[in-house]
Structures are given as C-alpha cells and as structure tokens.
Amino acid sequence: MTYRCPADGTRAPVASLAWHCPTCGGPWDLDFTPSSPVPLKSLAGRVNSLWRYEEALPLRGAAAGLTLGEGRTPLVPLTGSVSAKLDFLMPTLSFKDRGAVMLAELARRLGPERVARVVADSSGNAGTAVAAYCARAGLPCAVYVPEATSPKKTEQIRAHGAFVTLVPGDREATASAARAAADEPGTFYASHVHNPYFLHGTKTYVYELWEDLGGRLPDAVVVPVGNGTLLLGAWLAVNELHAQGLVDSRPALIAVQARAVSPLATAFHAGADDLPAGPPASPAPPTLAEGIAIPRPPRAPQILRAVRESGGTFLTVTDDQIRAAQLDLAARGLFVESTGVACWAAMTAQPPQEGRTAVIPLCGAGAKTGLAAR
Template sequence: MTIPTASTPPAASAASMTYRCPADGSRAPVESLAWHCPTCGGPWDLDFIPSSPVPLNSLTGRENSLWRYEEALPLAGPAAGVTLGEGRTPLIPLTDSISAKLDFLMPTLSFKDRGAVMLAELARRLGPGRVARVVADSSGNAGTAVAAYCARTRLPCTVYVPEATSPKKTEQIRAHGAHVTLVPGDREATAVAARAAADQPGTFYASHVHNPYFLHGTKTYVYELWEDLGGRLPDTVVVPVGNGTLLLGAWLAIGELHAQGLITGRPALIAVQAKAVSPLAAAFRAGAHDLPGDTPSHTPPPTLAEGIAIPRPPRAAQILRAVRESGGTFLTVTEDQLRTAQLDLAARGLFVEPTGVACWAAMMAQPPQEGRTSVVPLCGAGAKTGLAAQ
C-alpha cells in the first residue's frame, strides 16, 4: 500500500476524478458510490493534485472557512457550496515550544467538521438523483459532524454508533435531524453494520475512513498552521491516531506544500495512541509495515480516549509509512495521563474531551526539546463527554 501523496495523476475536474485503490490499483468513478475497492475491500485514495499553489499573500480577504484553500481542494470552484464556517481555529501557546490548535472550536465542537464538509458537498454535487440517503458510522464526533452538514444540505442521514456512545453525542446527532442507530458491541461492530447499509442502492457512505475526500478536508489543518505561522510549519506535528484521518490528511498537506516549494523541509509526525488500544504503536515498534492479517477480532479494552480506540484501522499501512517517512514516531498515553492532561488544560481555561487531550498528555511526558517547536491539536470539546472519571 502507498500513502496518498501529491504525486498522484491530476484529474481534469471533480466530475471526472476517480477513486484508486493504493493496494492493487483498482479504480472506480466517484459517481459510482463505490465505497471500497471491489478486489481487496480496502479504502480508496483519490487521483488529485492541487491545481496551483495556495497563494499565502492573497488569503487575507478570502472566506473564513475551509474553502479559502480552494486550490488545494478536489471540490473547489467558483460555486463551492456547503459551509458552516469551519476551520480557522485559534493557535495558542502552551509552553515556549509547544502550541495548541483549538479544533474543538469547530461548529460541531470537533475537528471532524474538516472532513465532513467535504463528504456532504460531494454528496450534494452527485445530486438527489444518485444520492437518496447518507449513512455514517462513528464513535460520536464524526457522526455528529456528518449529521450537521447533511442537515445543512438537506440530505437524509443515518448514523450508526456503539451503544456505549456518550448520550451527549447521540443527543447532538439527533438534534441535527439524523436517525441514530445504536449498535451492540464495539466500534468495529458499528462499522460492520453501517457498511451493510451502505451497500443499499442510492446510499452515499460518508465514511471518514474509506472515503479519501475526508482526508482532503482534514489536510486543511496543516494548511492553516502554514498560514498561521507565516509560510512555515513547526518541527513536529503531533496528532492523535485511531483511524488516522487527521494524520494522513496532515501528511497529504505536507507533501503538497513541499512539492510546490512552499516549505523547505517536512516536519516529523508524532502519532499518539491510548496505551490500552495501541495496535499501530506496537506494529511501529516491531518494525512492521502493516497490522498482522491473522489477528483475531476482539473487543478492545475500555479507554477514556474512545475516539481513537480502533483495534484494526483500515489504513494502518498508510499510517505506519507516513510516520516513518516523516522521521516521526509513536507515543502512547495511560488513562491516568489522560485524566491529568484534561485537568491541566482545564486549569488553563481549555475544557477538552479525553480523546482530544491525548497529544498534550503525550507531550507533557516528554523531556523539553530545546530549539524544536511542536503543535498539538485539541480535537473535541469537553462538553461532549464531561470530565473523565477519577
């Protein structure tokens, strides 16, 4: 498998772009609603490269949303559609060398809005004649984001979530008009249920894991860092990793900016997992290039960081390669470290959910890196889950 990169062949327009399987090269038109490779069942990449470099000096007067980086987006154009004003979140210092990007200040209170707006806009452009309903699966935040943007585009939406999902998150999903289906079992059981529904005719599967348009939304996180820092990036970009959508989006953006000569070096990617559920960290330390294919399915142990408790992420090989090629590494955090980090941030005026504090928890445990700068994302608002139990 290969990671999505800025070197994939360009497409003439959004309408003619194709999905491409990074494992075996299979292709499908975007209009087909095929949500996975028919040969291997894996997730798609997208044949797309930016039309031209994003003009740093011309961004000031642009719309304050993800669409300000239209040159870098596969759905950009003069009539770019749905938006809730997502993006442009504050970047504030936590220490002399570590800054935090407050992505919990998104319209639905999590960074997942970056990808959800792309999926909803894609479904809208495919048209009601092709898309009758939208289906998503989530541990909470992605489903909430998809529900909100489907409400904005008036698309019927069903979100599958594990039955143990925070009631505050399911209430938010329902408030946006989506139907919530509670699935017995873990996150993987939820994905299986959603995928069965996704195979029904006229269904657009708004998968933040399988659909690469989501990654082209999350990559705006790094474009914003680049803009905020005046045309440069920090030495390390620290990201939480479950399914890896923020990390792979970040790696896409780093590759694009570097290929266009807009940055001179590539920052290291520091991937953070909860110690309780850390299959990628274990594979990385073992020198593996993918997760073992014969690992039996099992229910992962509970963790406060429910949003990254993914035992078998479909893009595992891409994530491992991206971290290695960046010169980065994996870090894991304990439940006690998550609790401590949440309280520490709250004492600084920032109330963030336990999954969203994972990166800060990891950096608090590291020795100071003299002369090196890092950015951590605070990905979800504490109002979604409340304070972690002591």
C-alpha cells in the same frame, strides 16, 4: 477524477458510490493534484473557512461550497515550544467538521438522482459532524454508533435530524453494521475512513498552520491516531506544500495512541509495515480515549508509512495521564474531551527537544463527554 486503490491500483468513478475497492475491500485514495500553489499573500481577503484553500481541494468551485464556517481555529501557546490548535471550537465542537463538510458537499453535488440518503458510522464526533452538514445540505442521514456512546453525542446527532442506530458491541461492530447499510442502492457512505475526500478536508489543518505561522510549519505535528484521518490528511498537506516549494522541510509526524488500544504503535516499534493478519484476538479494552480506540484501522499501512517517512514516531498514553492532562488543560482555560487531550498528555510526558517546536490539536470539546472518570 477517480478513486484509486493504493493496494492494487483498481479504479472507480467518484459518481459510482463505490465506497471500497471491489478487488481487495480496502479504502480508496483519490487521483488528485492541487491545480496550483495556494497563494499565501492573497489569503487574507478570502472566505473565512477551509474553502479558502480552494487550489488544494478536489471540488471545483470550492469557495462556493457548503459551509458552517468551519476551520480557521485559533493557535495558542501552551509552553515555549508547544502550541495547541483549538479545533474543538469547530461548529459541531470537533475537528471532524473538516472532513464532514467535504463529504456532504460531494454527496450534494452528486445529486438526489444518485444519492437518496447518507450513512455514517462513528464513535460520536464524526457522526455528529456528518449529521450537521447533511442537515445543512438537506440530505437524509443515518448514523450508526456504539451503544456505549456518550448520550450527549447521540443527542447532538439526533438534534441535527439524523436517524441514530445504537449498535451492540465495539467500534468494529458499528462499522460492520454501517457498511451493510452502505451497500443498499442510492446510499452515499460518508465514511471518514474509506472516503479520501475526508482526508482532503482534514489536510486543511496543516494549511492553516502554514498560514498562521507565516508560510512555515513547526518541527513536529503531533496528532492522536485511531483510524488516522487527521494524520493522513496532515501528511497530504505537508507533501503538497513541500512539492510546491511552499515549505523548505517537512515536519515529523508524532502519532499518539491510548496505551490500552495501541495496535499501530506496537506495529511501528516492531518494524512492521502492517498489522498482523486476521481480526484482533479479543474486543478492544475500555479506555478514556474512546475516539481513538480502533483495534484494526483499515489504513494501517499508510499510517505507518507516513510516520516513518516523516521521521516521526508513535507515543502512547495511559488513562491516568489522560485524566491529568484534561485537568491541566482545564486549569489553563481549555475544557477538552478525554480523547482530545491525548496529545497534550504525550507532550507533557515527553516534551520536544530544546529548540524544537510542536503543535498539538485539541480535537473535541469537553462538553461532549464531561470530565474523565476518576
């Protein structure tokens, strides 16, 4: 199995620790096709984690992989047409556990002779997940986060034994600092953006929907998008299920961004295939949806193409809508962090057409950040 650059076709062995394409600098895809269809009727007797979908995962012997019991989160109705998948009930309280377990397991399998330490960068949740799974695997870990990251999140990362570096500036500055560290020998860069194993972890979100709904999918899968890891994982799963004849049709992908930082939504509605060349004109403005405030996601062309091919669209939400959505969900018994309520804010403002169904993820627990500032 090899990494492959989607832009120019360059390849590299997974064991090389190369975290990006040496030709164009872009993120990797993975040359992987599921070995066989996931057998729906046999799943009930399998391990109760995302490893139950072992035919669809790119690590051999998947069922024996590292685990904290991630996945299999509840699916609950919010309205007659919209249901929520409670991914904030993951072991580290966010959906990022789906991808982090894959990265940590890969690093563990590569062995200490190749991997001396693991490095990650994050606005909080991905770093927490990587730190937790590295602790489980016995791997030294360093996590780079913006200096404005919620103290509750940095406390959680440190509690798992990871070394935390607070980086002045925005999310892009944090990524740059981590990438510099990732170039040091013996470093496995557990990038939830550049490493495609993360996407093969997040795709289990849709495999779970397919299982929970008895072998079908909703009309629309609504996801928050910053770097697009959940959306691209979802699109991987949708295409795999469709190619294997396990679903008759593919749902529309509805991508949600914070209106304050919405480069992908702007590009999509302008008909563009990528973001404008060059760095953003100015630092990203503040928004309550800090987890998706990404001014220049490296996988932008893939994200835009996936939404278009699915027949979906981009929606944006304001901070006022996010505040209202967080309080509304709390009144329904669900305390979700501000980034994680973006999709509910979008569905409240623009519900599905009559007769159509949608599922949203509630991605992170409200205990991580508290209530959005009024």
